[in-house]
Amino acid sequence: MARDRSQARTLASTFLGYFVLVFFALVFLYPFVIQIGNSFKTEPDAAANPLSPVPEVFSTSAYERVFLGTDLPIWLGNSVLVTIVVTVARVLLNSMAGYALARLRFGGRKAIFSALIAVMAVPGVVLFIPKFLVLNQLGIYNSYTALILPVIVDAAGVFIMKQFFESIPVSVEEAARIDGAGVFRTYWSVVLPMARPALLTLTIIAFQGTWNEFPHSLVAVQDPALFTLPRGLADLVSGSLGVGTQYPLKLGAAVLATIPVAIIFLVFQRYFVRGANEGSEKG
Amino acid sequence: MAATTHPAAHPPSRRGLSARAKENIAGWLFVAPVVIILGLFMLLPILMALWVSFTDWNGQGSPFKSTVPMAGLDNYTKLFTDEGLARQDFMTSLRNNFYYVVIVVPAQTVLALGLAIVVNSRVLKGKTFFRGAFFFPSVTSSVAISVVFLFIFANSGAVNGLLGLFGIEGPQWFSDARGTLHLLLSAVGLWDIDNPPAALLSGGPFGLSWWEWLSGPSVGMMTIIILVIWTSSGTFMLMFLAALQDIPASLSEAAMIDGADRKRVFRHVTLPMLKPTLFLVLTLGMIATWMVFDQVYVMSQGNPAKTTLTPAYLSYRTAFRNFEYGPGTAISFVLFAIIVIMTLAQRWIMRDRGAPGRSRAAAAQREV
Structure with missing residues (x-):
């Protein structure tokens, strides 16, 4: 009985531990994902869907302009x-x-x-x-x-x-x-x-x-x-x-x-x- | 701190010089580049700047010519005792930086400690990945990261998009100069932000009204606060992690066997052992947060309404944008004094770190 309870508790705390880890991994890494994703977007696309990491149309024009225009x-x-x-x-x-x-x-x-x-x-x-x-x-x-x-x-x-x-x-x-x-x-x-x-x-x-x-x-x-x-x-x-x-x-x-x-x-x-x-x- | 190991024997030299003399020369040759560069680009500049802080040099020609007008202590008194824009800006920058420190230091410390404890947990896997993920923001370019956060906190940016999912209308972060303490206490009903109490508006020390002193960090400043907590927690997490790994497992196991539950082991065994690191992280944070500059330069340039002005940025702006090198340098030296006080406090608190934490942990072990 007591052993079951303590096992359940360990399981719950393991789950909580992973939840915390994954949540903060997202918090710390997602800005970089957004950064890379939006750098391959067109300007209107980046303005309309800033949260999405995937461009509607994949575009390298930002990089072309950064190398040729600056x-x-x-x-x-x-x-x-x-x-x-x-x-x-x-x-x-x-x-x-x-x-x-x-x-x-x-x-x-x-x-x-x-x-x-x-x-x-x-x-x-x-x-x-x-x-x-x-x-x-x-x-x-x-x-x-x-x-x-x-x-x-x-x-x-x-x-x-x-x-x-x-x-x-x-x-x-x-x-x-x-x-x-x-x-x-x-x-x-x-x-x-x-x-x-x-x-x-x-x-x-x-x-x-x-x-x-x-x-x-x-x-x-x-x-x-x-x-x-x-x-x-x-x-x-x-x-x-x-x-x-x-x-x-x-x-x-x-x-x-x-x-x-x-x-x-x-x-x-x-x-x-x-x-x-x-x-x-x-x- | 003195080196404890020395080559015991000095073999007799084949040529004229004694081994002792040769070692003396070699020693000086080895440290010469460091001594020269640090002398030329740290010590000398500080002395030059001290001189400039007593002048009204405008950047033209040499500051050491006799034609440069002397200001005496004016550049310093303007910051503290003389009424005027210089004092108002300086006091505003101190206020802003103070609120910034008060939020960033505890938040990054708690976050770093929490993450370290979870990462250190023995049952969880993927430690290296998560440790790397939390630490990565700390090693990237502050300028590049500031650019990313400009985008994330834009009016129709990712953060407001995310808040929108929960039905919250996010603020216009970078143009919102309202103080968060004003907003908070207004929401509680203590005062009305649009109609501040007259008593607080009428007076206050150093050229700012009590109402202005009690603003809290502005909404604009919150973006920089969030960014810095996000970037610096990883480094401090590593310090906590190293300290946690230094705690012998036998200590907590002994406590567990004695019947203490996990919460009590943490409070009475782990936490006391972490005390030296905790102090280190707090004081390093107190020092670093008074130096905030890059993020202000890239994200806000002191705006909105001077609410992200910090002493470091103000000194830069005064010297290099307004060409008032004397006042700009004086601000640097006041900031220097603030940071020196923090550093001395740190060294004083840490003067025999390790010892108190350890003996107290041993005492705690006996208690539980």
Whole structure:
């Protein structure tokens, strides 16, 4: 009797659990379904049936117009260039600094680490005007240098790498050093290969962060030929398109901005998860 | 925080420099790029901006020439003590952001915790899929997502279509400046939104009437609130999930054997163990919500009727649209101060996290 009741209760709570999961999966994913569906609609169709994911007539005209009628191809190119350069630079420079802070003994190490912790607390939004000021003063405002140089390192990345290097045993490096390898050789051919999982996490965080970066491009450049994809997309939305709402076109452009990160996410989900949790530990 | 492991022995160098000196040089070479870039693009700019916040620089030429008019503390006093549009806008932005924080932080925390508990359940399958589905919005571009939500909340968009299925006529989200607290208390009959009580209209602190202070977030702001809850819950869910997985199963099993039912195990075992993570999520949320910018820029630009104006957006607009760099920078620094206070509060609360949660959980285990 009691056992039946508890079994029924377990069944009910399992059902409730799945209901909650499926409901929220819909809430979190359906907007993306709507986004993709409506990007293949004609404008009147998207306006009349915004909830439906299936176009009445399948149309790629939004994508044709976005590629032929806007500067999006240039923005896409800029985004690819900036993302690749920044990601490679961040992985290299952050891991070098993280290694030095974890393993090398040099004067001022503690001071640098404290400064790094302080820097991590500086919120990006209060740096808009300051960044513009310094770019302007250095004469590099509105250039690729302005888009790339200020973001090729990030304090949080250094922190993640430092934590990682402190977690791996020092013995292998010592062996290499005793064999007479210099610091840089040891780092390059012994330490980096061991750090592959951390480097992959760092690569993914850097890629995602740079690809999605918006406010930095807002204060670094003003020439549409230098816009990255998020900046160009924001520009399209704020009315550079002219007549009509043109939602299929805007949604199509947003789909293009989402695809690269979506692919990386599908392939490397566990590294994203690790990255999010590393982020929580720095607090 | 100091590194605990060091190469114990320094082999004698073959060339002139001692191993110690070489390590010193290598150390500095390794950190040099990070130090230079962060110094040049974070520290220096902050100092420059501090200077600019005491001037009336208009963006022409260098802000450090002697011809640039000095403003002293005017840019700051205009925000707090001098009557005028600058203070009114700034106070409006603080009000808007405050209501935004008050709704977003608890909502995203509760949602994240709830989802984590369900995903963590041992009897349910497909964990990886659901975890991925809930987390995915967090990793996408804030601009792209804002575009999607513009479409979803359009007047004849998906949300109003959905509400229509239930016979509800949805509002014109992005042009509705009515405060939701005004609407709510009007519906309850406490006051009439079209005919606000004169007592509340006549006075109030910092240039806004009590009626304006008590507006709640506008209907327009609700779209940004919903968007941010939707995008940020996934990340916080992962933090809760990691914490839940750290709780040893033996702990709750022991409580169950002692005769505690599931609700009591959750209240007296799970929740105390989650306390450090709960504080972390709350304080990270408090910090992040004061920085809302991208969504405002793309979705509303401060409209309707300045009800989605936030300090971050206001500072941007003041500097880059009105070319008032001094006042714009002053707003940034006040916002900086708000966020620093939140951060210090977080570090103070978390100063020895783990320890209290664990001992209390142990105590709770004894209780049940």
